[in-house]
Amino acid sequence: MSGHSSYTPSNGFSRWLDNRLPIVRLAHDSFVSYPTPRNLNYFWTFGGILSLMLVAQIVTGIVLVMHYTPESTMAFGSVEHIMRDVNYGWLLRYLHANGASMFFVAVYLHMFRGLYYGSYKAPREVLWILGVIIFLLMMATGFMGYVLPWGQMSFWGAKVITSLFSAIPIVGDSVTTWLWGGYSVDNPTLNRFFSLHFLLPFMIAGVVILHVWALHVVGQNNPSGVEVTDVNKDTVAFTPYATTKDGFAMLCFLIFYSWFVFYVPNFLGHADNYIPANALVTPAHIVPEWYYLPFYAILRAVPSKLGGVIAMFSAIALLAFLPWLDTSKVRSATFRPVYRAFFWILVIVCLGLGYLGSQPPTDGTTFVARIFTSYYFMHFLVILPLLGLFETPLKLPTSIADAILAKTGSAAAMGHAAVAEPNTKG
Ligand code: HEM
Incomplete structure (x- = not known):
């Protein structure tokens, strides 16, 4: 499906660059002339939506980090500072927190699309497995991010989930102590979760590049599940057909996302996380985020x-x-x-x-x-x-x-x- 390149550099500079680093050729062959099955439905737009959400999470996260303090006596207060004092801090935080939920809405639709249309079958096994790795990394990232505001649910959620490792025979307790960085969930735990929560999205971005590479090697599946037999009859060029459709779907998804951010920003969260973490008071009912x-x-x-x-x-x-x-x-x-x-x-x-x-x-x-x-x-x-x-x-x-x-x-x-x-x- 990778086929031959249809890119022709149009001026002296692009010819010069193309002979040294054919990056424009790569982008053109992958996102302009790339043959796309002509019968894709809107369930094929969630990969693009996920890419958009990954960028949105990284951008809002980077700015949040400029104002957040990863220290157990200051973390909760620094989040309140973001919400009240930082210009548009409330917007950044709500975009990031609801963005995580939207990311999971999109990934679940993307995965169930794969299950329905058999997109995991040969020759797309590696593409699928890379997806499962992304999913695991997303789960870890979301979990560690939720700990950072250091509210009651952050603290107790971290405690319940990390304590699970103590169930491993023989080494369980040592593993839990190692994860915590001490003998309970405390400042060292917050520090390492912060570090990993910062790192993992970039690892996800790396695996997404492999995922899309694998996709471009084997080609997209489609609602009929039969492979492309005649490129001229069965496919259309990625641009403008898929780009326009993806763009429209992204816009609709952004409206849905904005509705949560602007009208019900705490609907998907938990009220207890507005109470500072307290190791001596267990919440009546500890629940993780909806996507877990x-x-x-x-x-x-x-x-x-x-x-x-x-x-x-x-x-x-x-x-x-x-x-x-x-x-x-x-x-x-x-x-x-x-x-x-x-x-x-x-x-x-x-x-x-x-x-x-x-x-x-x-x-x-x-x-x-x-x-x-x-x-x-x-x-x-x-x-x-x-x-x-x-x-x-x-x-x-x-x-x-x-x-x-x-x-x-x-x-x-x-x-x-x-x-x-x-x-x-x-
Ligand atoms: C950050 C998360 C992810 C991003 C950015 C992403 C990106 C993409 C993109 C751009 C496509 C092509 C467009 C489309 O088919 O929608 C795609 C296809 C695909 N993805 Fe993902 N993906 C992600 C997560 C996952 C996960 C978690 C799985 C499964 C466990 C998965 C499995 C697949 C499969 C099987 C295809 C091929 C679908 C087909 O051609 O029918 N992806 N992905």
Whole structure:
């Protein structure tokens, strides 16, 4: 899919640069003439939205750091100082805090898009695994960022999650002491979390470059799940088609994001985090941020502490093996009616786990969380491997152009469209 380059330097300077560092050629071949399947729907805009959100988080974060103090007696006060005294400090902080939530909204849609259309299947396994690594790094970054305001939920959230490591046999306690930098969550813990929270987004940016590189080597999947057979009929140039669509989607997403920032900036947070951290007062109900809730429910569903920790990490690690767990040759759920039904059950189970993770544990919620946790693992470890062997998929279109024909139902009209709107790539 990388193909030959269609870039022609237009003047002396660009020719000079192109012979020394063909960076404009790289950008042109990747984001202008790059052949894009012509049937992509709006679920393919979330990769661009995620890139935008990563930049937004880094930019707002860098300015926040100019006013924040990573020291346990001053951190809470410095955040209040940002909110009250720094010019537009409230805006920066709300953009950053809500930005984290928006990042996760986009990443979950991006991942479930991949699950629905089978984008993790060969030849996109490495692209997918790089995505799972990004997801893990995002989880770590969000967790450490939430600790920085040093409110009650920051402190107790850090305490609960870091204490999980003490469940590791033999070395557990030493590992926890090492993570804390002492014998409790305290200033050294805040310092190291601050350092890592600063570093990790740049590591994410590095892995995103590999992710997009892998994408450009194998090419994009598409809603039909069949590969490009004829570049002229099946694809359009990335610019202007995908760029315009991505731009429009980004604008809509920014409106959604702004609504949270300007109208309900604390809706996704927790009121207890406006109380300074106090090691002697435990909040009545410790809950993580919404985007961790399904995993938190899995953690609590398992009776043993070590078992819960293993289940929680396995729930994510499992995703890396998905390309081999799903044995079906067909990618898109559009042509897999049985898989499609199981996909929607999985969506409901994940939402259900999220709800259960937000509730104080009772016998009833724990019982349902156990059923949902079992289902989550069964989906990947039992249902997907077997379904590929027993499911009869619908007839696949012979090409992407054919898939569009089937949708519009007019072969003649489409034949015309393909001629009337040729691929504009060079
Ligand atoms: C910072 C986070 C991420 C960024 C910036 C990012 C960026 C992108 C971009 C720009 C694309 C191409 C456009 C699109 O398909 O939407 C893409 C595709 C893809 N991403 Fe991501 N991604 C991120 C996280 C993830 C995660 C967490 C996963 C999965 C665990 C993932 C899996 C994929 C897959 C499988 C594709 C190919 C989709 C296809 O062609 O059908 N990505 N990503």
